[in-house]
Amino acid sequence: MSATHSPVSAFLRTVTVMTETAFAVHQTARPHGFPTPRHFAFVESPMPEPGPGTALVENLFWSVDPYHREMMDADFALNAPLEGRTLGRVVDSRHPALREGEIVFHRQGWRTHTVVTPDEARAVPHFDGVPLSAHLSILGGTGLTAYVGLTRIAEFREGQDIFVSAAAGGVGTATGRLARLMGAGRLVGSAGRPEKAAYLTEHVGYDEVFDYHSGPAAELLAQAAPDGIDLYMDNVGGEHLEAAISSLREYGRIVRIGTISQYNSTGTPYALRNLPDIVEKSLRIDGFLVRNYLDVQEELYEFVVPHLQSGRIMLDETVVDGFDGIVDGFLGMLRGENRGKIIVRAAGADV
Ligand SMILES: NC(=O)c1ccc[n+]([C@@H]2O[C@H](COP(=O)([O-])OP(=O)(O)OC[C@H]3O[C@@H](n4cnc5c(N)ncnc54)[C@H](OP(=O)(O)O)[C@@H]3O)[C@@H](O)[C@H]2O)c1
Secondary structure, X not given: OOOEEEOHHHHHHHOOOOOOEEEEEEEXXXXXXXXXXXXXXXXXXXXXXXXXXXXXXXXEEEEOOHHHHHHHOOOOOOOOEOOEOEXXXXXXXXXXXXXXXXXXXXXXXXXXXXXXXXXXXXXXXXXXXXXXXXXXXXXXXXXXXXXXXXXXXXXXXXXXXXXXXXXXXXXXXXXXXXXXXXXXXXXXXXXXXXXXXXXXXXXXXXXXXXEHHHOOHHHHHHHHOOOOEEEEEEOOOHHHHHHHHHHEEEEEEEEEOOOOOOOOOOOOOOOOOOOHHHHHOOOEEXXXXXXXXXXXXXXXXXXXXXXXXXXXXXXXXXXXXXXXXXXXXXXXXXXXXXXXXXXXXXXXXXX
């Protein structure tokens, strides 16, 4: 299959008139520090054709995630379509298990169309009143990360006081919503902008949220949680982790979810200065990868869907319109421009 590399501006001019053409985003160079649009290219190719046992999917919603930044350093092949969690509609099927018109979840993201086998795609359930995008936010890997973190890793119990970093992001908002439903005690968060902090206390159920740019994290956390915390849900690492170790009570727990403070860093990783506290307070630290807990997916639906349908919880999503916005949406998420889960939606998606 021949492919043409286009800069973003050329892509914007051509995408609306090319119906027999597919587009994919490739990584073209390894970043040192923060990536820029120059590390990506929109690549045009003829529409892929499904062979026997496969189906052509037109993608409708894409998830762009911090782990993509981690993969850019070495794991993503250069000049090849990137991968990512995606929802699309089956438009041409050569397999009875993939029905035309059906909405499927698959991992061949960052492209407008793809060919999948039944093993590579699963139909997403329809829940009345629940927007499709929820399958990439609170009902998808993001919500599952928060749910697994609380129920399987932290073994959270009602009344416990929690601190969540990157609280205004996808995992952070889901963690806040779920922890509130599960009966959390004091819920403290950190976020990078005052307006995000205000959103979390006004809408998500956090009791107090500090802007981590306004001072040392240890001081800000000590002020926000003067009596300490039982549990830290760590999306950030570094200085936030050190602050949480200081604020945790005896037998407290740390759930290591991610280390976003370091994904774009070119310097020496932050050195924790209070490791002895882990021994002296009998703290426990556990990390996990959500991909090892996919069997919890049905339980997540059972827990969350009724609350979405009743309106007790709302979706926290930042939606970028148009596939041409996928690179900017990804880079904006790394800079903290999202509130809730960042999702890219195909222009004119009628779902
Ligand atoms: N273990 C797993 O299986 C798993 C699964 C999914 C996600 N994760 C991890 O969970 C974390 C959150 O992921 P997400 O998908 O929900 O992304 P997200 O929180 O929606 O987006 C990333 C956020 O990180 C914050 N951020 C960026 N640079 C930062 C820095 N230097 N210090 C502190 N915060 C910074 C930004 O918000 P601010 O405005 O607050 O800075 C940004 O909005 C990431 O670390 C990710 O790798 C892990």
